[in-house]
Amino acid sequence: MLTKEQIAKRIAKEVEHGQYINLGIGIPTLVANYIPSHLDVVLQSENGLLGIGPFPKEADVDPDLINAGKQTISMLPGSAIFDSAQSFAMIRGGHVHLTILGAMEVSEHGDIANWKIPGKMVKGMGGAMDLVASAKHIIVAMQHCSKDGQSKLLPTCSLPLTGIRCVKKIVTDLAVLEIDPEGGFVLLERAPGITVEEIKAKTAGKLIVKGEIPEMTFD
């Protein structure tokens, strides 16, 4: 099983040179730590910044400079700051190439639920609905099963949806999967030491297994 850091590390391999990328809160934020330095990419923060840099040194902490997770950050040379309408104009307008976000559930058709558990948890959707409705490429970072062992990869989502038919790829602690346009989770890679049978048993939605499934590699 992959740790959160390993999930982030694996997702970082999906990043391409020249991309503008929005990272969600949680595991997606960690992806920034593993993007190879030879790739030039720009990280977008939906609260109004292109060019997120590393966490600041203690002496440079600025309350007027935070990311969407409300963490203090720094800016890289060449950064740009803008208001929230502008921020979502660039998101909806398709200028952000890649969105990486977390999920509570994903369906075999690429639907995603990540903002509400009726009667229990209401945090709000934040920018997630705008992001999933517009990004060209959406990768979900999540645990394969809930804490009580229930599969989070389902035929249809049971929780209120964030977006429909939008997720392209999923990286979990057990596997890398892709959504088949006809419906189904196409198994691409296994986490080290995890068998296809185990992934099959822990995927409630339709799992598509074609040929040998390689183990993930980390550089």
Place this chain on the structure above:
Amino acid sequence: MILKTVKNAEEAVADISNGAMLMMGGFGLSGIPENCIAALLKKEVRDLTIVSNNAGVDDFGIGLFLQKRMVKKMISSYVGENDEFERQLLSGELEVELVPQGTLAERIRAGGAGIPAFFTPAGVGTEVAVGKEIREFNGKLYLMETALTADFALVKAWKGDTAGNLIFKGTARNFNPMMATAGKITIAEVEELVPLGSLDPNAIHTPGIYVQRIFQGEKYEKRIEQRTVTP
């Protein structure tokens, strides 16, 4: 020039009364109008409808309004940092309209710009779409959202001049510029109020036409929610 200065926060919010609809700038606790919040707390106005991306934390920002039960309805996109908010919402004491963040920003922008409604893909196929007009453009589905305006917009800027021209700093800009355009009365509090001619006209983010009252705030706490540092 038309001068917009008022003495302080108390004077600026003096005519905000029970049942008012307010917009309040800020993302998390960054860029919130701390002085206006304090003045409204002192007045204890009630039954407010507040448009704000977040609802503060339990003991700072709009969270303080919730503690005093001053809020009837919140229109927000993310309220996850506030336990009291979640409690009042789940128990039905507080009315809440959750709006996708980009839709919220655009509804406010539209309100200030005289655009009554627009179509967005955000929320299609979700409960956000319930009761809304859906239309297809170029093979993709969109839903109609309507503009937002408010009786008062309370914004916070870094620098402002006596004509109400504003400059924001860092990611404390966020919702403030749009909200400034969408208030029937916009109240700007600034860290530094400067005389006419001190600000570079090329650098103005919010032109003074949108601002009716401006004052220099004091004792900004600028509380940090997540202090993350590189050792």
